[in-house]
Amino acid sequence: MGEAFLLIVRWLHAIAAVTWVGGGIFYWAVLKPALRTQDSNTFMARVAGPEFGQLVGVAMGTLILTGSILAVDRLSEQEATGTYGILLGVKILASAWMFAVVLARRRPRRGAESQGSSKTAMSFLTSVNSSIVIGLVVFFLSDMLRFLIERNLAQ
Numbered sequence: 001m002g003e004a005f006l007l008i009v010r011w012l013h014a015i016a017a018v019t020w021v022g023g024g025i026f027y028w029a030v031l032k033p034a035l036r037t038q039d040s041n042t043f044m045a046r047v048a049g050p051e052f053g054q055l056v057g058v059a060m061g062t063l064i065l066t067g068s069i070l071a072v073d074r075l076s077e078q079e080a081t082g083t084y085g086i087l088l089g090v091k092i093l094a095s096a097w098m099f100a101v102v103l104a105r106r107r108p109r110r111g112a113e114s115q116g117s118s119k120t121a122m123s124f125l126t127s128v129n130s131s132i133v134i135g136l137v138v139f140f141l142s143d144m145l146r147f148l149i150e151r152n153l154a155q
């Protein structure tokens, strides 16, 4: 694959990852504490939930597409050892868990109609918490993958 193309794919992958996990951290560390103390609770929950949900949807699609391209490229390299393959498999499983959390929260649940849109939006945002922890693990796994390749290149 062309080097310029791969550079753009890697850049898109990193931007999507930072948007998702960074957005989740912002929600958890800044927005959620603020919502607890402000009167604007309902408005923020109604606006921030669906907007962030859309952003996560775009990030998820981008991560799957660009991640698949990066994986095919890396696995065709000589430096990609068995350890690399196993670690990539663990990363894909962890990513699948993140995607599943988002998709599960999007499915309309029984009784959701009676909850009201602000409560539904809040409950979507709350699910972001579990994605943050897995997302941070996925970031670490990605750094390990890169480290493995660079170490094998240096040998």
Ligand code: HEM
Binding pocket: 010, 011, 013, 014, 017, 018, 020, 021, 063, 064, 066, 067, 068, 070, 071, 072, 074, 088, 091, 092, 095, 098, 135, 136, 138, 139, 142, 143, 145, 146, 147, 149
């Ligand atoms: C279908 C799911 C995914 C696949 C197949 C995938 C695959 C890959 C591959 C092959 C690499 C290159 C690793 C290397 O340098 O050898 C990579 C890098 C990376 N991935 Fe993923 N990934 C996926 C999802 C995710 C998710 C969900 C996140 C974050 C939450 C993420 C964050 C990153 C980061 C931060 C890098 C490093 C980018 C860089 O060095 O510029 N990936 N990914």
